[in-house]
Amino acid sequence: MSLPPxxxxxxxxxxxxxxxxxxxxxxxxxVINEQELRLIKAVDKVPKEKRVAVIEGDPTAYASLLVGDGKNKGLLERSAKRVEFVQYLLALGVELCEDVPSYINALNNQPDPYSHLITLLDHGDDPIPVITSSLLTTLISASLAKSKVSRATEQALPTLFKYLATISASSEFNLQDLAVQSYVLLLRNSYSRLTFWDMGDETVKGLTSVIETAAAGSKGKGTTDVGLSTPGSSVSALSAGVSAASANLKQGGVNLQLLYHVLVAIWELSFEEAIAEELDEKYDLILPLVLLLRSAIKEKVLRVCLAIFANLINKAPTTNLPSLLLARLLPLLTTLKSRKFTDPDLTQDLDYSQSALEAFQLTQTNFDEYATEIRSGHLSWTPPHRSQDFWKKNARRIMEENGGELVNCLARALRESDDKVVLAVAAHDVGVLVKEVPEKRRVWDTAMVKARVMELMGHSDPEVRYESLKAVQEFLRHAFGG
Structure with missing residues (x-):
């Protein structure tokens, strides 16, 4: 996979x-000797064609010049205290890697290509860590393409991920963009994906928060997205004007290109079965992805969302099919099916996901759908909540299933959610369950639910107040029974 710099x-x-x-x-x-000076002058400020020819003639010499050859230190390390020279060497290295693929291989073939570069990620001069991270990303992503991951890559990758995670949390769009584009290049095999995933919130949260922000913005909630503008920052000064050109088109308040790269990184992660099994459980990501699919303003966003869903279904169907069905993905796919798409991969993922969800839906009872919804915490006014027949058939099972698991889920929703629909639905269900299974009402006392619904009678939303009042009435009606 390649991306423009x-x-x-x-x-x-x-x-x-x-x-x-x-x-x-x-x-x-x-600082440099005569031989090194001759090598640099041969490629400094010369036409690209000449520079490419010179490097291709002896890529190993130019690799040793930058990072050393195992016996002698490279110029980067020897000139560490000369900031302008270090900046120049890094910039030259990035350009040579862009122009001459054989130079990347030559650098990676050096005995210790990354150790000094890694130390530059902590450099106090703003541009140096930024350019270093780009150079390291180029080198390590090329190394990861090989069948066996090198020891040097194993040691350097977590540190690079840590730096990229730090700048991905920045409010500066260009730093976010750099981090996420680097992720896309690095998450190219199982080793790097699992390394990234095992770092947990430190790395993954930066991606999922962008998706959550875009999804929330797509529902009308305000978001912010600013460019590099920190006063006095040398990165800001050197990159003036870059943000304005690239941050125009947005979805849900998030720069569209940034969102697209985030989605591509999530798609790469979803190829791992272990990650596909836990992605929604840990980061509650399916519903925001469905919202993005529904509101996609560009086909490329729609395409990658569908590719993520196809992977989640393929790699971990038992875990993800119930949540995808609950998030109302199936009717959305049916609507999309009526549109004409020319991308064969898109239509294949669309057909695959629709077929899998339709087949899964046929196996589900009303109770299964209800239990999936309650476990997810995303309560809404789906048909079972308003069906008297459903409650007559399933109320006792809900109270007793898996040692009261669903009771605990309702209690958690009432205790932790600040969504007015979730609170109203949960209060409604508690009231119905007290009515249908009054002898089990003390379970709600143990779970502190009775006190919570009494508190919610004073909620600002009228529907929450109404449903809470009805639940309290049921508790009072059976106060002296059973």
Whole structure:
């Protein structure tokens, strides 16, 4: 998988490479020797065709120049205290990797290509960690394409992920964009995906929060998305104007390109069965993804959402089919089926997901659908809640199933949710269950539900107040019974 270089990195490297470098002074002070100076001048400020030809003639020499050869330190490490020179070397390295693929292989073939680069992620000069992360991403993603993950990659990858997670949490769009594009390139095999996933909230939360924000914004809630504008920041100064050009088109208040790259990263993660099984359970991601699919303003967003759903179904059907059905994905897919799409992968994922959900739906009873909804915490006025026949048949089972699991789920919804629909539905169900199975009402006392519904009688939403009042009336009606 290849992506164009992040706009921030292009802006920084072009600005740095345009500066004059006092080569003779560096040689006089023994920062570089005559041979190294000759190598640099052969590729500095020359036409691209000539630069490519020079590097391709001896990529190993230029790799050793930058990161060393195992016996001698590279220029980056030897000139560590000279900030402008380090910036220049990094910018040159990024450009050479972009122009000459064989140079990437030559760097990766050095005995210790990453160790000094990793230390630069903590450098105090703003542009240096940014450019270093881009260079490391290029090198490590190429290394991950090999059949066996190298020891150097195993050691460097978590540190790179940690840095990218830090900048992904920034309010600066270009830093977020750099981090997520890097993730897309790095999450190319099982090792890197599982490494990323095992770092937990530190890495994954940055992706899921973007999806949640876009989904919430698609429902009319305000979101913010700002570019690089921190006063005095050298990154901001060097990248002026980059954000304005790239942050125009948004979905739910989130830059569309950023959202798309986040979705691609989630899609890559969903190829792992262990991740597909836990993605919704840990991050409650299915409902926001369905909302994004429903409100997609570009076909590429729709395409990648469908690809994620197909993977979730394929890799972990038992876990994900109930949640996908509850999130009302099936009627949405049926609607999408009526549209004409030219992308064969999109139509294949659409057909696959629709068929799987239709087959699964045929196996579900009303009780199964109700239990799935209650376990999810996403309560809404689905048909079972208003069906007297449903409650006559299933109330006792709801109270007793799995040692009162569904009772605990309703109690948790009342205790933890601030969604007025969830609170109204949960209070309604408690009232019906007290009415239908009055002898079990003390279970609600143990779960602190009676006190909670009494409290909700003073809620600001009239429907929550009404349903809570009805539930309290049922508790009072049976206060002296059974």
């Amino acid at each position: 992040p706009a921030l990195v292009v802006s920084l490297t072009q600005s740095i490479r345009a500066r004059p470098i006092l080569w003779d002074q560096y040689q006089r002070t023994s």
